[in-house]
Structures are given as C-alpha cells and as structure tokens.
Amino acid sequence: MGLSIWQSMQQKGYSRRDFLQFCSAAAIVAGLKETGVAQVVSAFEKKEKPAVVWLHFQECTCCSESFIRASHPIVADALLDVLSLNYTETLMAASGFQAEKSLNDTIRDHKGKYIVLVEGAVPTGADGVYCMIGGKTAESILQTVAADAAAVVAWGSCASNGCVQAAKPNPTGATPIHKLVNKPVINVPGCPPIADVMMAVVTHLLVLGQLPALDSLGRPKEFYGRRVHDTCYRRPNYDAGLFVESFDDENARKGYCLYKMGCRGPVTYNACSVVKWNEGTSYPIQSGHGCIGCSEEGFWDNGPFYQHLPSFPGFGIESTADTIGTVVGVATLAGVAAHAVVTNVRKQKVIAEVHSEEHKEQ
Amino acid sequence: MARVVVDPVTRIEGHLRIEAVVENGVITDAYSAGTMVRGLEKILIGRDPRDAWAITERVCGVCTGIHALASVRAVEDALGIAVPPTAELIRNIMTGVLNVQDHVVHFYHLHALDWVDIISALKADPKKAAELASSYSKWDKNTASYFSAVQDKIKAFAASGLGIFANGYWGHPAYKLPPEVNLIGVAHYLDALEWQKEIVKVHAVFGGKNPHPNYLVGGVPCSINTDEVSAINSERLNLVARLIAQADEFINEVYIPDLLTIASFYKDWANYGGGLKNYLAYGEYPTRGYGQPESFKYARGAVLNRDLSTVHPVNPRDTQEIKEYIAHSWYSYEGGDNTGLHPWAGETKLNYTGPKPPFETLAGYEKYSFLKTPRWKENPMEVGPLARIIVSYAAGHADVKELVGQTLGKLNVPVGALFSTLGRTAARGIDAQLAMTWLKEFFGQLMERVKIHEVSTFNGERWEPKSWPADAEGVGLAEAPRGALAHYIKIHNGKIDNYQLVVPTTWNGSPRDVKLQRSAFEESLIGTPVAKLEEPVEILRTIHSFDPCLACSVH
Amino acid sequence: MGVDIGAHDTLPEASEHPVEYRRVYVWELPVRVYHWINAVALVTLCITGYLIGAPIRAFYAAEAYQQYWFGWVRFIHFFAAFVYLFNFAARIYWGFVGNKYAKWRSFFPLKPSQRQEMVDVFKADVLQVKLHGPISTGHNSVAGFIYFLTFLAFVAQSITGFALYSSMSTSWLPRMFVWIVPLMGGEFGVRFWHHLFLWFFVSFIIVHVYLAFYHDYIEGRGTISSIVGGWKFERENRDK
C-alpha cells in the first residue's frame, strides 16, 4: 500500500538532492539543528506516509482554514507528499457512507499507527446530541477513533480548552479533548493556531516520529513557551511607559504599546509575535488591536477585552477590581474619619473612662 | 421508494445531514438537518457589546470576519455610531477579499470534485490540456510540462492510497468532462490551494491575522501613518496592492475560465436545483456610509416568484417581515413552538427531541434540525451570491447586469438558466469578479485618502459605555459569501440583553416551516435525478452549489 | 475588665489617684526593624503595583529609547518584592525565637480568654460601647488575629507575585512558582487576584495606622513610639 516519502518523491522525479533539501527545510521547521538532518532523512526514507485522521466536532472550522494557509511546507505538498490525510470532513472527496468507510478503513488498517487531529470541542450535555455525525455522537466517535491512535493532537482552543462554546454558561457542556481521552494529547491552542505552527507540529510528529516536548498544559514548548508580550516588538514602548490611550489616537498612529487598550499579551503564551501570521505578514498587535489572549484557557470569560482587568459580575457596568478597590478604600477612610470624629466628640469622656478604669483596678 | 442518507455531507463547513426520498430515480422529498449546536446566542448574553464581534466571528472560520462586520454594524446601529469613511473603505476591502477567497476555495476545494474526476485526469494528454487551457486563459502556468508534472504527482499519490481523494465517486456516469479538462481542474485545485493563502494576507495587514482578523466597534483597529513603521504605511499598502493584483489575475485567468469551461459541459444542470423562486439580499459595499443602502454596490431587496420586474423593499426592523420559526427545529419557544419571532424578540432554548443516537434515520420525527427556520413575510427565501446578483440585476445595477449578460453570453444560455444548480455556481463566479473589480476601486480610493491625509480610522465618541443610553437595539446586516446575514442586538445597561443571528445558511438549509413550506436546500433537491442510490453525487452537486456552512447556520 | 459607659456619669479626677508606670520592652529590635522595612516595602509595592496596573499618562513627548520609566516602576516593584519577602521570612523565624509578644501563638485566639478579649475589643474600638477594653501589653487579640490574616495575605500575594514573576525570570526562586499559573486558570487569573489583593493592603494600612494613633491617644501608653523604640508604658501592677 503505502510508499515511503522518499519513494514517493522519487516517483515524482525528485532527485536525492531535492529530497535532502526538502528534509532540511522540514528539519528547520521542526526546530532541529543541522546535525539532526540525518535523522530526518532516515525517518523519511523508512516510513510510509503516515495515516492521519482529522475529526471535526464543535468548531468553526477556522483551524482547518488556518491549516491550509500554511506556507512552509505549503499545504498541497503536505497533503500529497508528507501525510496521508484519509479523513477530514472539510476537504475529503467522499461523503456519507463512503466517508465513514474511509475512517473505518484507516482505523482498521493502521491500528496503533495513525495520528488523530481533532478540531473542535465535544459537547457532553444531553447525552451528546449537540454534535452528531452519521447519527453518532461526537463523543462516541472520538472514543472509537482515539482508542487505537498513535498520537492525538488537539487543534485550536476548541479542542484544547473548550474555546467559545465553553464560555459561560457553556450551554452544551463543551469539553476539551484531553478531558475525554485516556492518552496524552498535544494541545495546540489558539483561535485558530498559527498555520505554520500547526504544520510544524505535524512535521515534528511525522518527521521525528516523536512527541514534541510539552509543557504542563500539554502544549509544545517550541511554540507556547513564551508570552506574546516577551517578544512583542512594541515592548520598548511598554517599558518606556508609552501607551495607546484610545484607538487611532496619536499614540496608536505611532505604534505605542496597547496595554491600556486591554492587550492580553502579558498573560498569553503563543508564538504570534515571533512566527507571526500568514507567512509572517503581521499579528494582531502589529495591526493595531490588542491581543485577546486567544490561546489561553477561558479567555472568553476574561473580558471585556478592552479592559485590562475583568468586570465583576453583579457590580454594575464597568466594575473592575480598581473601582471596587477604590470604593473599599474610600469607605475605609470614611469609616476611619467618622470613628475619629466620634472619638474626639467624646474625647473627655473616653479618656476619663480609661483612667477611671485604671483607678478602680488599682 | 428509497431513502438516501448523506451524513456527513463533506466538503462543506460543519455537520449537515441530508435525507432524500427517491422515487423512480428522481428525488421527491428531502430533509436537511444541521446536527451540531453551540448555543452562542446564549453565550453572548450579559457581555460587553464591544466584544460581540470577536465572539460572533467564531461562529465561522470559513466566512471569517463577516460576522464580526455584522456585529460591529449592529452595535453601531444601536448606539448611533458613524464610521469614518476610511474605515468603511478598509472594511469593504476586507469583505471583498473574503468573498474572493471563499469563492475560490469553494469552487476548487469544496465543489469541483462533484464535476471533476481526478482519476480520469490520469488519462489526459498534458499537451492537449495545455493547448486547451491556453486557448481561453493567459495564465502562464498552463504549459504541457506543468500539466504533466501535476499528472505525475497525482499518479504517485494515487499509487500510495488516495488520501483525501479516497472513496470518491470516481468513474460515476455523471462525470462528463474530458480527461484534459479534468487534469486542468486538478492542477488548478492545487494552484488555488497555494494562492488562497496569499490573498488573505490583506486581512493580516488590516486585521492582524487570518482566519479571524480583528474588527472594532466604531471603525477598524489599524491606524494609518505613512511616517511610521508600525502602522499602515506605504510598505503595507504596496503589499496589499500586489496581493490584489495577483488575485485579479487568478480570478480572471484561472477561476472564471475554469468555471465557464467546466460549466459548458454540464449545461443540463441548468435544469436542476432551482428550488425556491424567491431571493433575498441585504446589499453590500456601502459607498457613502452604511446608513444609505441606495449607495451600496449591491442592492437591498427581495425578488418574489422570479419576477425580475419588481424589487420588493426589505425592512429588517419591521417586526412583521423577518421571523424565525422552530416548528421543526430542536428548540422551544415560550409562546409555543408554532409561533414566529422577530429576532429582537428571539429566543434560543435548546430542546432536542430527535432519536437517541446512534440512529439510522430522522424520518418520522416532527423536529429534525438545529437550524431555525427564517421567513420573510412568511416566504421561504434563497440567499447567496445568486440572490444578490438577481436582486441587483432586477434593481438595474448596471455593472451587475453587464457582467451577468456577458457570462450568460459566453455560456450561451438564457437568463432563466441562473435559477438552477449551475446558475448558482456561475453566480458565485460573477460575484467574485464583481468583488474583484470593486476591491480595486476601493483600494484606489483608499490610496487617494491616504494622499490627502484623510486617514481617521476610528470614531470613539460612543466608545465608553457611560455615553450609551440605558436601552438600545440595533441590527447589523451584511452580504456574507453565502448570502444575507443579520445580527440583532438589544443592549441594556451597557450589556447585551439579547443577541440573535439570522445567517445565510439558516435561510437556505433550514427545515420546513410551520406551513410545511420547504427551505432552499430541500426544495432544490426536488426533481433531481439520482442515477446510483449508493453514490448520490447529484445530491452533492446541488447542495454544494449553495456552499453550505452549518456552523454559521446553527451557531 | 471593661466598664459600661452608662454606669459612670461623673468623671473622677485623674490627679486624685496618681498612677505609676513602668517601662515594658515589648518590641524587640528585630521586630521593629522588620516592621519598618515591611511598611516601606509594602507602600512601595502598592504604589508601583497600582502603576503597573494603570500606568499614568506621563512623559509622552519622548521616544521609547529615551526613557524607561515603566521599566523602572516594574524594577522597583520587583526589588521591593524581594526585600519584602526576605524580611517576611525573617519575621516568620522570629515568631519562633522572639519574646512572648512576638511569638506566633500571640496571633491566634486559641484561649477562651483571648476570644473574650476579641469581643471586648470589638465593643470598645469599633462600637465604642465599652470605652475601654482590655489592654494587652503586646497586640490585643483582634490586632493579633488581623495580623495573622495579613500574614496570610502576604503569603498569597507573594505566591501570585512570584508566579507572575516566574514567566519573566530564570532564577530559581521565581521559577519555583511556575506551577501556580495553570492552577489559577492562566496568568490572567493570577494577575487578577494579585491586583485585587492590592486593595486589601490599602485598606489594612489605613485602618492599621489609624488604630495605632487611636490607641496611643486613648490609652496614652506610647503605642506609637513603641514600634520605634520598643518600649510601652504599663501600670506597675499590670503586665499580662
């Protein structure tokens, strides 16, 4: 059945030199040093194109859309040469019965060897009826497909932390993948994740044949080890205290720091400010809008987005910690002042009391 | 009588199930079911209206940005915010780019495999393919060596298992293209995949990323400053100019020629899939502010019964015009499931009453979908590129009429051919061409404004919730790639009190209404022949011609 | 024990009964040093912390490379944070080896008499229904308990502070707090709590400083000077 990637490239008339070049490009993507190239080559020479299954649940499909924006390698090459994407509802030719067949064949023929990429959260409310495919619940499909998978990747914030459908009040019980399957899950959060990061995670898995190093939240350290803020090019403005005060004000036009516009860069782990989006074209901050923290768990409930701190529910409009704090502070001051006034009014009496007490005890 | 079930319907966005009743090889009844719901309308309640664009944008990553646009328009409408003209231009550019990119991806990656047989492409003569392609296009990649390289690629691919092309209906008698045209189609499938990631860089320039670029209530978030490296400056504008030029070439030298060539082999499909006779469009591309629909490039209005002589005015605020029903949807309404609600009074209470999964069929269930059923003055309406072209055509918009005439002329078919599966697919191409033309125009105007330093991109007068009335309601409309999109918002004390989305695919893909009138998907399948029950490619052709987006439709 | 105000309608002359006072060494030098380092550090942390959360509109004329004031604010915050942490650690140690007024057990209302004292102090200090509650030589049990809560807040603020700091530092101390971040739902959550606690400290400082003066004024035992010099003045026969 399957050909090794090297064989398939040979068939297409690529020379070994081309192949080596392709491997070193892939290796760079995977964050390897030059010396790792040999390893990549042997991995490619030996392996069949790995079978990959892409599941779709509660999603907006922007993760798929992001994936096809990848530029290195471009997605056409990845699809034809690097992996065998046997199931993805967004792009596959087969529908209905034939689509289910593709999925079942892959699970059967590549038991323990296929990779599952999951896009979307899984609703666990109402026995799973909020997402059904082919008459089956998302959860049952996930369990069946994940059971024999070599690796499970959770694409995007939906699959890694629930994303928008899990925002309060989470009407459908949307649940991230790692809470449902009994095996390690590589979380690639972001709404969506950056195309080239997605491609790099895939290449990392397929080229090195191993899981990338993950942090405590299951995210590849390679791309989620730093905050957007740590490598943001507007950082010098932050350190200098030069802030945008209102959209399109003088400071905005000078590209000052967006911290006061609610930028979540200081609390968000993602590769945006380094890898950037759409082949390095830009990233949210570069185009004038603060980071909304789209790769962080629960980021939808950390709003309003244009405030540095969240509002307190039940305290009226715009109640941030600071307004409440100011109220508490002022109330304390007022209380203290009132107390002082009362004390002074009754000063004589109070002092006398204290002394008389002492007399009595003496 | 047979019941054909297609679930999952693939090469669409989201989770769609079609059940069709076939008698004597022809579809006599059909059920369209959306089987995934997220409850976003409930999640929006209680949040800051200025955040709504980001949340609603996540309704869909395919028509990414258009919900954000509808949302900021709804909030601006509620609060009486006028957007600076420069910001309006940038928004138009964003929308144009989205339409162009989405249509190309739809044509090649979601729809083409219904018409193009990949396996047959392996038999093609690359030289002949090159001659054919060069006869109708100046695209410089259309060479014999290029086509033969693609053919080799596909051969190798076929030998190693077909991946995403496995188990397609290859060899089905409904495929009519000669091998050379199939080869051209496959080659351009790959080219389009590579190209589509380029044009969206325009979104990255103005909105920071794609999918899901940033929008802003009151304008756009990017500032323009040609004296500054970290703003929209001449380098950024040059990039946009180049991307637009590239897109122009791709649309006119690849997409449209391919569309016309392929369509010319499938003219019989001008007889199928017409479905409803009513068309609704909200209009798009404002040129003098969103408050003046008469200035839009695309007209707002409704055409009933395919009567092109009259464009009925559409008032989205009129509580008697647009209503959503749930008689056959998995929801319940306070006032009873047979009532219709105007979106300002809309309700979203989930109530699944279908079969317990796993199930074989939805037949026999009163309610069978998570889509609500929108109606305009009680009429089922088709929305989408076809609808907007028809409405603007009927409204006499010259540029639209001209291009429609040209396209029909090239295909040598009458105007009536538009009302079909083929017409819907052709209309999408026309829509892309118009968007491309206007995109260039808007970009030119943007450059003019930059020249005279009219570069304000944000109106902050009503930014602070303190400046808002205690109660406000607004509606934001847009022409999404798939058609008429409306967001309805009610604001109370600075927070969202109610938020309802009435989405293109909700119009097209909904279950029947309380009077049992079918919506567009269901109606369009009636009368379609199905040659092989187990390989119902015909169902896919018509359904795909709508470019369904189920995440949108249910939200 | 305390006396109800209503029971006294005539004020006795103080001079009729001369009182003898004796000096009691209450706050040892380490406690005093701790106290003032802590006071300075906390005020600094509150001010710089507030500025980090809501930077003021200042120095806008300059270009980024010409100034670093926000960087300095943060630097001072972090510097004060370290001072405050080690100072606090020293006080924890002193709670085991210091005199009885400094001992940890003086912070917990473990004995019933202490709890009774809390009620009395509350009546006297807040409601002023008892004009004069019991006078402890060290801190009274309400004060002690509040300080205990304050110490807990110190711990909480140190944890969230160092958890935040861990993402911008490679040194071992902050790195020990890395695991806190995911527990609190990401850095956003950590920051939020860290910020909210600011207001606890602000309120504490207001009330605490006021009460120090209040007690000094009412009791006349040199409360204020005690935290500088260590001595309080007690009647001969009275030293609990």
Ligand code: HEM
């Ligand atoms: C105990 C009294 C303290 C107070 C009242 C205080 C207050 C604050 C406040 C109000 C903020 C701004 C938070 C925001 O709005 O985002 C802040 C930030 C911060 N604090 Fe503290 N803090 C204290 C102690 C500490 C300690 C012990 C540390 C440990 C290193 C610390 C480290 C930080 C860090 C790292 C930040 C974030 C700075 C940045 O990202 O630029 N703080 N603090």
Ligand code: HEM
């Ligand atoms: C501004 C920040 C301040 C903080 C955070 C603070 C904190 C504390 C703490 C934690 C204690 C308990 C000491 C221990 O037993 O270890 C204490 C005791 C004390 N502080 Fe402060 N203090 C501050 C300012 C002041 C000032 C300005 C004064 C007087 C002018 C003062 C007067 C006292 C006195 C008299 C005590 C002894 C407690 C007692 O008798 O109950 N403090 N303070």
Ligand code: NFV
């Ligand atoms: N239907 C729909 Fe959308 C579009 N176009 C939304 O407004 O696709 Ni995702």
Ligand code: SF4
């Ligand atoms: S993570 Fe975001 S981008 Fe990806 S499917 Fe979910 S909502 Fe869409």
Ligand code: SF4
């Ligand atoms: S713009 Fe955001 S990420 Fe960049 S320096 Fe400012 S706060 Fe940090």
Ligand code: F3S
């Ligand atoms: S919003 Fe998301 S895209 Fe990057 S800059 Fe922030 S993590």
Ligand SMILES: [Mg+2]
């Ligand atoms: Mg709706």
